[in-house]
Amino acid sequence: MNRFQKILIFRQSSLGDVVLTFPVVACLAETFSGCRIDFVTKAAFVELVQSHPAVRTVYAFNDNRDFYRLAWVLKRERYDLLVDLQNNIRSRLLGILASPAKLVRYPKRRASREMVVRRAQLKLSVDHTVSAYFSALRKIGVEKNPAPSFLTVPQKAQEFADDLLGKHDMSSKTLIAICPGARHYEKRWPPENFRNVALTLMERGDIGVILITSAFDDIPVRMGIDSPSLIELRDDAIINIAAFLSRCRIAACNDSGLMHLANAVGVPVLAIFGPTNPRLGFAPILPGSQVICDDVFCSPCSVHGEKPCRQPRKYCFDNITSLCVSAQLMTMLGQR
Numbered sequence: 001m002n003r004f005q006k007i008l009i010f011r012q013s014s015l016g017d018v019v020l021t022f023p024v025v026a027c028l029a030e031t032f033s034g035c036r037i038d039f040v041t042k043a044a045f046v047e048l049v050q051s052h053p054a055v056r057t058v059y060a061f062n063d064n065r066d067f068y069r070l071a072w073v074l075k076r077e078r079y080d081l082l083v084d085l086q087n088n089i090r091s092r093l094l095g096i097l098a099s100p101a102k103l104v105r106y107p108k109r110r111a112s113r114e115m116v117v118r119r120a121q122l123k124l125s126v127d128h129t130v131s132a133y134f135s136a137l138r139k140i141g142v143e144k145n146p147a148p149s150f151l152t153v154p155q156k157a158q159e160f161a162d163d164l165l166g167k168h169d170m171s172s173k174t175l176i177a178i179c180p181g182a183r184h185y186e187k188r189w190p191p192e193n194f195r196n197v198a199l200t201l202m203e204r205g206d207i208g209v210i211l212i213t214s215a216f217d218d219i220p221v222r223m224g225i226d227s228p229s230l231i232e233l234r235d236d237a238i239i240n241i242a243a244f245l246s247r248c249r250i251a252a253c254n255d256s257g258l259m260h261l262a263n264a265v266g267v268p269v270l271a272i273f274g275p276t277n278p279r280l281g282f283a284p285i286l287p288g289s290q291v292i293c294d295d296v297f298c299s300p301c302s303v304h305g306e307k308p309c310r311q312p313r314k315y316c317f318d319n320i321t322s323l324c325v326s327a328q329l330m331t332m333l334g335q336r
Contacts, residue, residue, distance in 0.1 A: 276300050
């Protein structure tokens with residue numbers, strides 16, 4: 001096995017995919033003790049990646065102009081190894097422009113994932129994304145098994161979370177995160193269902209809800225709930241969200257980046273899958289996490305949940321009720 005001293009990892013987006021690279025970072029740091037690990041990502045994820053103790057420098061870009069400028073900077077660094085965990089046109093260009101001594105690239109499995117969608121009735125599956133990332137490391141002789149992601153929340157963010165929880169008299173409550181958003185509209189379990197879940201949970205006076213939303217999700221402020229037992233984080237910084245998630249016992253999420261972020265701070269999730277499916281390789285990986293997926297005949301209907309539903313109604317969400325989600329959350333709470 002080669003002894004790599006300077007390693008560069010590339011994963012530009014999205015939130016969940018970036019979080020899922022952390023097991024690779026940890027594995028490289030352990031395998032090549034004392035090595036320098038740098039990371040290239042989009043500017044939105046810099047603070048998140050910087051929080052990983054094994055990453056020395058995070059290089060960020062926003063657009064192609066930034067990217068090309070950065071590529072020439074990285075060429076001067078003369079990396080021993082480039083680990084491409086994006087496998088797109090931009091990452092392939094970086095492999096050429098940065099001229100690393102060695103390059104490994106993860107298999108994107110585009111055709112395999114499309115087959116899972118196109119032949120939904122066959123109920124095919126692909127390996128988990130973290131396993132696919134680790135298959136790239138096998139090309140340099142690293143044969144370790146994947147582990148869950150792990151994120152160290154900076155002290156400043158922890159203090160911010162604890163201060164706000166104290167101001168709202170929530171420090172002594174059992175906290176459950178409700179994350180009703182997702183990048184693609186079709187993946188979002190109806191927000192009124194999440195609202196019903198939050199109301200049911202708060203009927204117990206010892207439970208507090210951390211509602212995590214963004215204006216992009218088009219969800220009413222506080223989901224229309226007027227209760228001192230609910231705190232909403234709306235369009236907050238990712239690292240602050242991570243701090244609040246770390247204070248929760250469980251998180252209820254769609255198939256989204258927040259699902260993986262919660263797992264990375266050690267919080268099991270109850271993940272609701274509809275148009276997408278765990279068989280596409282993005283299921284939560286932290287032990288104790290659970291999935292609700294009514295694996296109907298037309299599921300999944302797209303790889304990322306970006307395509308409009310083709311059915312008369314959304315069969316994949318029909319039988320996933322707020323009552324069953326609330327009950328499952330309470331069962332998980334009793335097991336922790």
